[in-house]
Amino acid sequence: MTDPVVAGVTHDSRRVRPGDLFAALPGAHLHGVTRAAEAVAAGAVAVLTDVAGAGRDAGALGVPVLVVPDPRRELGPVAAAVHGHPGRDLVLLGVTGTNGKTTTTYLIDAALRRLGRTTGLVGTVVTRVGDRSWRSAMTTPDAPDLQALLATMRREAAEVVTMECSSHALGQHRLGGLRFDVVAFTNLTREHLDHHGTMEEYFAAKARLFTPELARAGIVVVDDPWGRRLAAQARIPIVTLAGGATGAAEDADADWRVLGEPGDDAFVLSGPAGDLPLRTPLPGEHNRIDTAVAALALLRLGFPPRRVVDALEGPVAVPGRMQSLDLGPGAPTAVVDFAHTPDAVAATAGALRRRTTGRLVVTVSAGGDRDRGKRGPIGEAAVRSGAEVLVLTDDHPRTEDPAAIRADVMRGIRAACAAVRAAGGTPPLVVEVAEGRRRALDVALAAAGPTGTVAFLGLGPDRHQHIGPRGHLVPFVETDEIRAAWARISAGAAEAPAQAS
Structure with missing residues (x-):
């Protein structure tokens, strides 16, 4: 068997091109060597795998098989060499x-x-x-x-x-x-x-x-x-x-x-x-x-x-990071930020509190199928940020029940509110919105008032919400949805006097 010339590297059998080296990596459920024959049929000229992979009929592939203790560790250096x-x-x-x-x-x-x-x-x-x-x-x-x-x-x-x-x-x-x-x-x-x-x-x-x-x-x-x-x-x-x-x-x-x-x-x-x-x-x-x-x-x-x-002088626009939106006359200040950890929520909301003369409204949420232990602390951080209103909503529930995620966050909110009261302070008004994030945007904007600020936290630059089965994405661009929400609120305010007359 002659040494082949390798033109590219991949560990995804669906992306193999003629001349590629296919890396058959061990996985949580399946070993990549189960896709090796498929990769060779697509044009792979060699296979990189571990001892376990080599022992699963890899010798019958008809191409050279490179066996290393940890193919994932070697993948970067190999790909670097292939690309010069x-x-x-x-x-x-x-x-x-x-x-x-x-x-x-x-x-x-x-x-x-x-x-x-x-x-x-x-x-x-x-x-x-x-x-x-x-x-x-x-x-x-x-x-x-x-x-x-x-x-x-x-x-x-x-x-x-x-x-x-x-x-x-x-x-x-x-x-x-x-x-x-x-x-x-x-x-x-x-x-x-x-x-x-x-x-x-x-x-x-x-x-x-x-x-x-x-x-x-x-x-x-x-x-x-x-x-x-x-x-x-x-x-x-x-x-x-x-x-x-x-x-x-x-x-x-x-x-x-x-x-x-x-x-x-x-x-x-x-x-x-x-x-x-x-x-x-x-x-x-x-x-x-x-x-x-x-x-x-x-x-x-x-x-x-x-x-x-x-x-370092001059503006730098970072999508979904302290991103301000101009919603027009009479609108509150709207800021979109990716903050989705307790420290990030505290830092972002705290910074906006210092800059807001009116009411600060903060949306609070946590993702599903991720570390549950940070949900309560996210709620606590939002309470301690100095916001007057918290709007509890959803971001990426994934396969979890959104109500269960909100309940985890709410436990942290309640604990922090009790601590604020015990210290003689006034905790924020908390509004839980179960009808989805789109409705939560309406509630948050309406609560702020023209001199207020709304911190929309959690999604940042994401363009979808993960709701339901793995890979199920629902289109949702926060910045677009905020503008649409303010348009609904503005239209409602304009119609009210006409209806009264």
């Missing part, structure tokens, strides 16, 4: 953390463009190379798709690629075959425990990015215990950043600090290179941290401080 190691010809920046990945990558990408670089962007919302972009299927693509994408970016003359690095991707070795020039860690809060099981496992996945196999240098925000732990154990040179969550940035043990009046967009990033006067384009302490991380990444790439400050 595109990562070696690009400057690679990676951002990981529970919250802030998307915003930070957008900030870095926008700054690099202002600095005259041709860029690539890989993340949750969009994938972009130069001026061409398309919606992403997942935060960090599988290794074969990622290496093929980077090869495309190289062909299209990209110089710098900024990438969101999810814990799923790190745990599944999707970044194998790459070595980032700079990586950053924003924070770690409760999320994805349905996948990782424990916070320890979740942290371990994130920490893999800060090893010499995957990165040359790093930036670590030390505002939470996980960040401080990562800073202590990182196996690459790092700089640390403090501010925001600690509430005591000036006293924090960090290389760089965010200084300034809490809540202000303008702040100072103070550290070894001096004081950099910066301004976040998005409100909130968490967005000041994201802007500071972006500045440190640019400094690490060698850009002078003055050019970094200038490059």
Whole structure:
């Protein structure tokens, strides 16, 4: 049997093209080798698998079978080799953390463009190379798709690629075959425990990015215990950043600090290179941290401080992240944000509370078929945000009963409301909307008043709701639905005087 020439790599038998290497990976229910014959029939010229796969008649496939202990771990390096190691010809920046990945990558990408670089962007919302972009299927693509994408970016003359690095991707070795020039860690809060099981496992996945196999240098925000732990154990040179969550940035043990009046967009990033006067384009302490991380990444790439400050000036639109909608005269301020963890809900709603002169209304929801343990804390965080009205609704129920999900969130809301009363405070008005999210938008907008703000949390840039069986998607674009809801409310208000007359 002669050695074949491999033109591509995939682990999906439905996507095999002639000349591909098919990776037969072990799965939760089926081993990929059960699809190997199908892949060979479609043109696969070789199969990569493990000992278990090789023992299941793989020898009868008529093509070379490569057997390794962990084929998923080898998939990235193999795909990189097939595509000519595109990562070696690009400057690679990676951002990981529970919250802030998307915003930070957008900030870095926008700054690099202002600095005259041709860029690539890989993340949750969009994938972009130069001026061409398309919606992403997942935060960090599988290794074969990622290496093929980077090869495309190289062909299209990209110089710098900024990438969101999810814990799923790190745990599944999707970044194998790459070595980032700079990586950053924003924070770690409760999320994805349905996948990782424990916070320890979740942290371990994130920490893999800060090893010499995957990165040359790093930036670590030390505002939470996980960040401080990562800073202590990182196996690459790092700089640390403090501010925001600690509430005591000036006293924090960090290389760089965010200084300034809490809540202000303008702040100072103070550290070894001096004081950099910066301004976040998005409100909130968490967005000041994201802007500071972006500045440190640019400094690490060698850009002078003055050019970094200038490059980070100006608006940056991040879909579904503190995205404001202009609904016209007499309308409340409407803000769409992807916040779907307790910390993100607290940060987003708290930032809007400081900027709202009227009533703050917050939609509260949680996803189905995911970590149930964060639902109550989401409700508690919403109560403690300072909102006057909470509208409890649905986002992605998936296969769960939406009423059961709302009940889990409501338990946290009630507990927090009781604590507020016990402390002598006034808890928010809570409205549960069981008729679906579309009706909840009407309720939230009507409750705000013209000087109020509505924080629509949970869906962010998503274009569907997952309702019912796996893969069942119901079209729902939050920004479009909010505009339609305000149009209904406005039409109703205009009709009322005519009916009265």
